Amino acid sequence: MTALSLNDVSVTFGDIPVLDRINLHVEQGEFVSILGPSGAGKSTIFRLLTGTLPLQTGTISCAGRENSFAFMPQRDALMPWRRIIDNLTLGLEVQGIPRKDARAQVGPLLGEFGLADFTTHYPAQLSGGMRQRAALLRTIVQGRSIQLLDEPFGALDALTRTQMQTWFEDRWRAARWTTLLVTHDVREAVALSDRIYVLSRRPARVIAEINVPIPRPRLGRPPSAQAYEIEAYLLETLLQQTGETS
């Protein structure tokens, strides 16, 4: 079943076209990545979905309820004045769930996300990886049907990023959240996705759509030859884009 689809969605800021007739869809339980150069318009797609930016042309349709997205912004956007536990329950509080019930809902997930001992800490007291896990948990606990993750591992150092990706793959294999991931990391896209859309430079068009039929788990072991092949193809496609200066 199709969980989300964008049809001919275009966006211009003033005279600057940013999105040019974007078509994409995400199936229920599917992990889809949007891969594109910096400044292509990837975050803009998410801003359309979350309603921060009004839709200009084209249509967006999603299965089920109106507000079906949980959004993880590009930087973690943890509120520095809230303790971790209160950051985690923010989405539930906004939904009108009393604080006590919200905490009870978050409680069982803390261990899995490695945050059990840090609930009373402030975000500034946590390492980058832990902040990212907290931001991810804040997204997941909202119980929305589609997770929108905007470069969740982009700000991390290489080692932490690899650890987080491996950890995240495990979580995802257990839960199978319908996920739309934005990234400009080719390896990450191949490691995590069922399907990948490649965007051009601004104005962004979809220039490739690739299936990744590699069995999971893919991380924590040497990459398969097939993964290398897909990575090489994606890299080639992206490099052509960046070379194609207008």
Place this chain on the structure above:
Amino acid sequence: MQRPVPRQTGEGLVRGIPAVLSVVSAFVIWEIYVRVSGISPLMLPAPSRVLEQMVQNRVLLWDNTVPTLKATFAGFAMSLTVAFGLSIILDFMPRVRRALFPIFVVSQTLPLVAIAPLVVLWFGFDLTPKVLLVALVTFFPMLVALVDGYASTDPEIEDLMRSMGATRGQTFRAARFPSAMPYFFAGLRISITYAVVAAIFAEYVGARAGLGIVILNAKNSFRPDIVLAAVVISSLLTLVLFAATALLQRTVLRWRDVEGHR
């Protein structure tokens, strides 16, 4: 991975030592100068004499400190309430903000020397004109701090709130208001240092009692020692208020202390 919460009390005391030393040595130098030069106490009284006068006139000074304190607190409470209320209205109505802000700026350009006698003329010698003047002087720094503080909210946090389906009010309470707190305290600290001075000046222009009246009378009877005694009290009041805001800030912005040591 985890950064320890720093202990601040001990550090604070150690950091305070140079300030105390410099104040004490200034008084010592002053005392020595007065004694060595033999200058008339009608020109410049020694600190010891000022202290002596404070003890001798303690009843008079206390009776006149109370009205000043009343005016300061009432005026400050009023400006705090109005600044908060107005800042929320202005935040929800940007058009009103653009229309009204110039008026507030103008209110700050009015010289206190000129406006104080007028306010006393309109409202008499009672508490009202003092409260109004204290409010006028302290209101603007807090309002500006709050309005700027709301605007400083991280846009990603606002996007996040919107993605969660938060109403404008929820976003204000959970994101914009807490974001403004560090700014608010900066404004509060500026305001509080103006408050006592404004109250005393208002009394000076016209009142029945208050530190301003003590200063006026002492000046007219050539008693610089009593003038200085009143000045000392007013400084102490300001210092106490300043310390109280610092303490309040420490409590409310505890999350910033853990960040400060990054």
